[in-house]
Amino acid sequence: MHMRKTAAGQTAVSGFAAAGALAGLLTFAGAAPAGAVPVPVHLRQTYSCVFPLLEADPVTVDISTEMPDTIPVDTSTGVLRIRSVSTVSARAAEGLTTVGGVTVEGTATAAVTVRTPDGPLSLTVDNTLHKTRLPDSPGPFTVDADGQTPPLSFGSPGTVSIEVTGLQLRLTPRDAQGNKTAIDTFESVCTLDPPDQNTTLHTIRVVPATSPTAPPTTPPPTPFTRVYSADGSTLLKATAGGAPVRGTYNATYTPKDGKAGSTRGELRLDSTGGPLTLLGFLPATATYRFTPEDKASGSYSDTAGETLRQPTTMTVPQVTLFGLPVGGGESCRTTGPFDLSLASTAAGPTRFKGTYTLPPLTGCGLFNDAISAAVSGPDNTMDLTLKQG
Secondary structure (H helix, E strand, O other): OHHHHHHHHHHHHHHHHHHHHHHHOOOOOOOOOOOOOEEEEEEEEEEEEEEOOEEEEEEEEEEEEEEEOEEEOOOOOOOEEEEEEEEEOHHHHHHHHHOOOOEEEEEEEEEEEEEEOOEEEEEEEEEEEEEEEOOOOOOOEEEEEEEEEOOOOOOOOEEEEEEEEEEEEEEEEEOOOOOEOOOOOEEEEEEEOOOOOOOEEEEEEEEOOOOOOOOOOOOOOOOEEEEEEEEEEEEEOOOOEEEEEEEEEEEEEEEOOOOEEEEEEEEEEEEEEEEEEEOOOEEEEEEEEEEEOOOEEEEEEOOOEEEEEEEEEEEEEEEEEOOEEEEOOOOOEEOOOEEEEEEOOOOOOOEEEEEEEEOOEEOOOOOHHHHHHHHOEEEEEEEEEEEEO
8 A cells, every 4th residue: 555655746746847848848839920819728638657567647737828820930039938737646745755755856858849840840849846745635737837948940841740759858856855755756747638639739830931922022032052171079977078079060151131141051079088976986988979869050140140049869889997898889879859058149150159958868788877977967078160161
């Protein structure tokens, strides 16, 4: 009976995380630009969150916001504020309090697919959950979460479909003194239940920036392509060490006028490697490869510089300890793509800097968990100098 209550407690945590994750995952939708009318948007989903050796429990998540039905090409969506509400069962609340839980906190990673005119894009979005107090007496309770998204623009006319497809949780219940409970910190993969339920949050129609009936007064700007060599370094925060990187960036520039426009391209990088620490004390080295998973997109301006966002998967071809290979390989890679977002300035137009978050690694061999812990995580940096030709 004690195990059953513990499972319920973990289910309560999953409900809390689902609310927070969906509040944070919509990094691709924003408030309507001038001329577009926002409309209310709502999606309800039910998830089954399974925990090791314990049964699953359903969690219902409601998300609501406002989005435009129509947006012009290359027009910023602006910033959108999102609210989500998760309903958690009384059995789950009882389970958490049984193991001494008073509050719960953690992180959640949501799986999202954005189907654009230029092809689908799979995203994994991390979200930090705020500490929430559990009800004093067992009973159903709801958890609110609020989020804010950055702006985005779409480079081609057509239909954009925004789909929410999955959720992964890492959660920590704490007692009244702020200490971890007996169930410590745990991870749970949540799946849609039933699997054939609606996953589409909203559909946006992307239209040409100018009216098709209005003839242009001047010829449209002609796109041009440039090929760059890339040379620089990356700092993986978890390793506390840097690694050199080299590669190429091929970009097509589409001017809006003589001084600004949008970009589409592909950034590929390799690293001869750098240091990392296995199991907290063993000095090792690793090599890295950054492979694009879709086209990079961005913008450029004579006054603001240039940006690029490259959906990327990182592979760890080799990990060595005392000169001997102990892991890595072509199958050793991040569990999903992540956004490598870089920017230059008008004062330094060839130097790009940015940060990125590495998802956990999979397929790295016997020491996969140790290698993943030594590499993955947030607040990693990239510093590149691009040279044309």
